[in-house]
Amino acid sequence: MSDIVLKTENLTKRYGGVHALEGANFELRKGEHVAIMGDNGAGKSTFVRQITAVEQRTSGQIWFDGKEVNFNGPIEAREAGIETVFQNLALADDLDVPSNLFLGREKVLFNLGPFSILDRKYMRKATEAALVRTAVKIPNLSNTIRHMSGGQRQCVAIARTATFASKLIIMDEPTAALGVQETAQVENIIRTLKDNGEPLILISHNMRQVFDLCDRIVVFRRGRIVANLRKQDTDGQDIVSYITGAKTGEAELAA
Amino acid sequence: MAQTSHGVGGLTYDAKKRSWPAEFNVFLALVILVAIFEAIGRIFLGDSFLFNTRSDVAGIFNEARLQIIILQVSIVGIIAIGVTQVIISGGIDLSSGSIVGATAMIAMSFAQVATVNGNPNPKAMFLAQGLTDLPVIVPLLVAIGCGLLAGLVNGALIAYTRIPPFIATLGMMVTARGIAKWWSKGQPISFPTDSFAAIGKGLMPVIIFLSLAVLFQLIMTYTRYGKHCYAIGSNEDAARMSGIKIANHKILVYVIAGILAALAAVVLSSKNLTAQAGMGVMYELDAIAMAVIGGVSLSGGRGSIIGTVIGALIFGVIISGFTFLRLDAYYQEMVKGVIIVGAVVLDQWRQRLRALRA
Numbered sequence: 001m002s003d004i005v006l007k008t009e010n011l012t013k014r015y016g017g018v019h020a021l022e023g024a025n026f027e028l029r030k031g032e033h034v035a036i037m038g039d040n041g042a043g044k045s046t047f048v049r050q051i052t053a054v055e056q057r058t059s060g061q062i063w064f065d066g067k068e069v070n071f072n073g074p075i076e077a078r079e080a081g082i083e084t085v086f087q088n089l090a091l092a093d094d095l096d097v098p099s100n101l102f103l104g105r106e107k108v109l110f111n112l113g114p115f116s117i118l119d120r121k122y123m124r125k126a127t128e129a130a131l132v133r134t135a136v137k138i139p140n141l142s143n144t145i146r147h148m149s150g151g152q153r154q155c156v157a158i159a160r161t162a163t164f165a166s167k168l169i170i171m172d173e174p175t176a177a178l179g180v181q182e183t184a185q186v187e188n189i190i191r192t193l194k195d196n197g198e199p200l201i202l203i204s205h206n207m208r209q210v211f212d213l214c215d216r217i218v219v220f221r222r223g224r225i226v227a228n229l230r231k232q233d234t235d236g237q238d239i240v241s242y243i244t245g246a247k248t249g250e251a252e253l254a255a
Numbered sequence: 256m257a258q259t260s261h262g263v264g265g266l267t268y269d270a271k272k273r274s275w276p277a278e279f280n281v282f283l284a285l286v287i288l289v290a291i292f293e294a295i296g297r298i299f300l301g302d303s304f305l306f307n308t309r310s311d312v313a314g315i316f317n318e319a320r321l322q323i324i325i326l327q328v329s330i331v332g333i334i335a336i337g338v339t340q341v342i343i344s345g346g347i348d349l350s351s352g353s354i355v356g357a358t359a360m361i362a363m364s365f366a367q368v369a370t371v372n373g374n375p376n377p378k379a380m381f382l383a384q385g386l387t388d389l390p391v392i393v394p395l396l397v398a399i400g401c402g403l404l405a406g407l408v409n410g411a412l413i414a415y416t417r418i419p420p421f422i423a424t425l426g427m428m429v430t431a432r433g434i435a436k437w438w439s440k441g442q443p444i445s446f447p448t449d450s451f452a453a454i455g456k457g458l459m460p461v462i463i464f465l466s467l468a469v470l471f472q473l474i475m476t477y478t479r480y481g482k483h484c485y486a487i488g489s490n491e492d493a494a495r496m497s498g499i500k501i502a503n504h505k506i507l508v509y510v511i512a513g514i515l516a517a518l519a520a521v522v523l524s525s526k527n528l529t530a531q532a533g534m535g536v537m538y539e540l541d542a543i544a545m546a547v548i549g550g551v552s553l554s555g556g557r558g559s560i561i562g563t564v565i566g567a568l569i570f571g572v573i574i575s576g577f578t579f580l581r582l583d584a585y586y587q588e589m590v591k592g593v594i595i596v597g598a599v600v601l602d603q604w605r606q607r608l609r610a611l612r613a
């Protein structure tokens with residue numbers, strides 16, 4: 001029980017009469033990379049939004065890092081150690097890499113309220129360390145994000161999660177908008193995270209990617225978790241039949 | 256440096272691939288402009304624009320002209336420092352000219368002498384109440400209060416009602432001009448105390464302008480406030496998701512812009528020894544133009560105070576240059592307009608070029 005990073009029980013979200021998420025029971029262990037798959041509107045993003053408290057759940061419970069949690073918003077979730085790489089990259093185009101990594105949580109030398117003096121040297125050093133840890137290569141740290149390729153931007157977004165002592169990283173389709181080479185770059189970073197033992201939830205439509213990077217696959221369909229399978233116990237055909245509803249019933253992995 | 260050779264994707268770090276600061280281009284434009292005036296002067300007038308040609312005055316440069324170039328843009332320059340911060344944060348401030356008018360009237364009415372040539376001051380508003388010959392700190396605080404209040408209203412409207420900054424500050428522009436006229440029922444207010452008159456004397460406006468420019472350049476570069484200005488102007492949603500308190504920041508930005516406009520009003524009314532309801536008309540647009548010429552992007556996120564100061568100097572050189580060439584003031588306005596549009600077009604090209612090279 002102690003090695004469980006995240007656990008949800010009966011997590012439910014309704015928008016009026018629409019049951020976007022219904023009784024989701026989910027577990028994530030230390031160092032584990034779990035993929036979430038499912039059709040559009042199956043409840044994948046809704047599930048993530050409840051965990052990161054971007055939305056407030058209708059009912060159910062969440063345990064994170066050994067304690068039951070009730071985050072009031074995404075900032076509280078982040079402070080607790082849940083880092084999210086959003087689909088629409090939360091980066092400021094006109095800032096350089098260190099400023100983006102530390103956006104909203106700048107390290108200061110002297111605290112003078114809004115006019116606090118920034119510790120630029122520290123932030124630069126920490127950025128370099130984070131880039132080394134995630135094996136991200138950026139041509140020039142002082143360049144603004146605007147002049148970077150989609151892959152580099154995504155790498156910066158991912159490196160941001162590694163800058164702070166995050167306990168859980170959630171990525172929502174991190175390679176959906178990237179080319180082949182850039183996708184390979186991002187996938188390598190995810191492997192580095194795996195080597196470092198950092199737990200990850202990956203939302204993806206890419207079957208090859210999921211089988212390459214994750215230990216376990218959770219399938220959502222119509223707001224419910226319909227399958228929870230270890231990678232070695234299943235294959236692409238099997239997953240697709242759960243996604244499309246050809247196979248039904250909750251498939252539990254033998255623990 | 257992070258020469259992380261174990262990286263992937265075939266990207267390499269190249270220290271030489273550093274882009275030069277945008278301010279450098281603006282500075283180059285300033286130098287070219289001065290050179291053009293110098294050349295035209297030498298060829299057609301047999302006189303130098305920049306250098307000292309008189310034997311009875313010492314020095315290499317024509318110091319009187321240099322002083323005028325910067326003096327004539329200092330007051331609008333003070334406003335432009337605030338406007339620059341507003342634009343970098345993704346906003347716009349159309350109210351600064353009217354804030355100058357209203358603040359000049361209100362502050363000046365607390366800076367009056369009791370007697371002029373032995374007679375009671377005919378222009379004193381609060382003579383009967385005994386509010387004359389007050390120490391200079393009183394009108395100064397009154398002015399800062401006016402700017403703070405106007406900025407607070409602007410900022411709160413924009414942050415909480417979510418109306419576009421253009422509309423909120425347009426409303427303030429009209430309202431503040433109304434207040435300026437209503438304050439003394441359209442009458443000018445004159446005869447300030449000596450200490451108030453000292454604020455705008457001689458080169459004081461230049462000193463105040465440059466000190467404030469240095470102060471805010473440092474703030475924009477080295478403080479959390481500055482960083483958040485750029486962050487919000489560049490991607491407000493990202494800034495919000497990162498936990499930056501957008502509403503508080505916006506209010507602070509407009510308050511600072513309001514206070515800077517109020518300080519410009521103090522300097523202006525002190526320099527002119529009078530306050531009139533029509534003061535500062537069109538200053539907001541000149542200030543915006545200075546910022547834009549100086550490389551501040553109207554879509555937010557890019558620019559600097561240094562850029563705006565150079566933009567102000569370009570303004571000053573144009574005005575002085577046209578006077579030097581004995582050309583009508585009408586031409587100044589026309590050329591100013593062309594330069595504003597030209598600066599933005601050039602900046603767009605430069606951005607596209609950089610994106611292609613990256």
